[in-house]
Amino acid sequence: MQEKENNDGIVFKPIFKIILLIFTSFILFGALAIIFFGPKQSEVEIGEEEPELIEDGIHVRTGLIEADGLQTVITNCTSCHSSKLIIQNRMGEEQWNATIRWMQKTQGLWPLGENQKVIVDYLTKNYPVLEKGRRPPLTNIDWYQLEGK
Ligand code: HEC
CATH class of the missing domain: 1.10.760.10 (Cytochrome c-like domain)
Known part of the structure; x- marks a missing residue:
């Protein structure tokens, strides 16, 4: 029993180490991604609001x-x-x-x-209406009745 436990310990430890290494590298990559891409994103945001030119x-x-x-x-x-x-x-x-x-x-x-x-x-x-003023609206028109055929 004791021997088996020792064996288990020896076999599993390196695997845990590898898993731990993978996790830490993921976290590192995440941190690096934030460091590299974070400032760029805020630059873009500032850039969008800035041009009040x-x-x-x-x-x-x-x-x-x-x-x-x-x-x-x-x-x-x-x-x-x-x-x-x-x-x-x-x-x-x-x-x-x-x-x-x-x-x-x-x-x-x-x-x-x-x-x-x-x-x-x-x-x-x-942005005034462009049509306005081209021709004043007609007033005082003498309408006449069309004669039917
Ligand atoms: C809450 C959202 C919203 C805001 C704020 C807004 N509009 Fe609109 N407006 C719309 C939508 C939606 C349409 C329809 C767009 C379409 O037909 O594709 C529209 C259409 C228009 C049209 C076209 C109308 C037509 O007859 O085709 C004009 C002009 C317009 N808006 C001017 C303004 C003006 C001026 C303001 C500021 C007072 C304003 N809009 C603010 C949502 C908004």
Whole structure:
């Protein structure tokens, strides 16, 4: 009995040592991976938030025009979708308010409070409806009845 126990001890010990070695190397690799890849990841995160660069009156990261209310628009309007969606949609004040109401009702947009006016002012000022002013709407038209055949 005693001999067998001794044998077991001698046979198993190196195996445990190898297992221990494998585990420690895994832990070491993990630590090295964190050391090597950790800083890179945080660099990327900083890099994404950092460029608040303005070039030629354009906010580089979003492509939005630099003007009063820009930061409010960036904070409230670019987290769900691209700013392109905003730039492409030229609307009047009423339409913007309706679009915001629609997003609040159906897309989970939060209440904007006083910022709504800041945002809508920014949008109507910097992205005016292009069609406006091309031709004033017709007024005082003398409509006449078409004669039937
Ligand atoms: C909570 C998320 C969310 C936020 C915040 C948000 N939107 Fe939207 N918005 C959406 C979704 C979702 C759509 C639909 C996208 C699609 O059709 O692909 C949308 C669509 C739009 C459209 C296109 C509407 C159309 O008729 O096609 C415009 C313009 C728009 N958003 C502007 C804004 C503005 C301006 C703000 C800031 C006040 C804003 N969004 C903030 C979710 C959001």
